[in-house]
Amino acid sequence: MSATEPVRVAVIGTGMIGQDHIRRLSTVLSGARVVAVNDVDPARSAEVAAGVGATPYASGEEAIAATDVDAVVVTSWGGSHEQYVVASIAAGKPVFCEKPLADTVEACTRILGAEVAHGSRLVQVGFMRRYDPAYRAMKEVVDSGRIGDPLIMHCGHRNPSVPGYYTKESAIVDTAVHEIDLVRWLFGEEIAAVRVLTPRKSKNGGELQDPLLVLFEMAGGAIVDVEVSVNIRYGYDIRGEIVGEDGTVSLADSGPVTVRHNGSYSGRVPADWRERFIRAYDIELQEWVDGVAAGQPAAGPSSWDGCAAQAVADAGLAALASAERVVVTLPERPALYA
């Protein structure tokens, strides 16, 4: 790879987000080319590879090791992330890993250990909300001090529907994990404790406990509530409002226009996360590609952020199971992530 040649990327996991990231790396962003893919479903891998002229590999490890691969994107299921992230670190290749970094704190800690032993940051975790223009504008308002110290944040994380294998635990580890990272970043502090409340169930979710109300106590004393509703039907709706001492800041509705007609007004609600966060994913991966091309250490959400998010998610699972307030226990933060 030279400064003028594209970064040659291997993508492992060619499902929904894998294919979406392959599309953006191949046709939207500059400076990258997908040259290798792998999926446990070889037919899917072959079909996706053919679409972009990449080589389908029989295993993720072979794709990572390929001599024409400069960097790796991991978009397989969470339980497989550790093996591919660790293999990428062992190969000395930058790796962008979709959330979660891994599905246990122990696995995240092993990734931290491998990266610390390597000596510089190779891993970036796909917490794309940090790149969303609306959330960035919200953070600017908070950081400016205009609304005073934040006291409360209200969040809504609404999916139109979820697949049959989705559980109430998924609502925390797969869905609310985005708010976990978001509020750590927005407030610049850790989450100290978690509670989970279980309202009456929506008829749209069958037996699933849906919605959940997740409460985070920030280390500085602010409280965050997150409504996770995953069968809301009307669209993919992400809400956020921070109440400060002297004012509030809220996410605006995300549609480009509001139509007023015939005594009512309306606007578009995004269909899914791909539509709502399209700019965030584009910015996130373009910055990652540019950093890799420049030979810089990863600069986005780190292995530490992935590990801390998993520790909070674990506390959330314990809070869900016990209906108690659960204090978050973080592992020691290595100096590499200071």
Ligand code: NAD
């Ligand atoms: P998906 O089921 O659509 O796709 C996952 C793909 O990975 C499938 O094709 C599957 O066959 C493949 N796979 C599973 N295990 C594998 C393994 N060990 N090796 C190689 N391939 C394997 O799922 P998805 O919705 O694309 O989600 C994939 C990952 O991306 C998950 O970790 C998910 O949490 C994350 N995700 C993030 C966002 C976001 O907003 N940042 C959105 C969706 C998904």
Ligand code: ISE
């Ligand atoms: C999915 O995996 C995502 O990460 C989406 O951003 C989130 O909204 C959804 O609930 C998850 O299932």
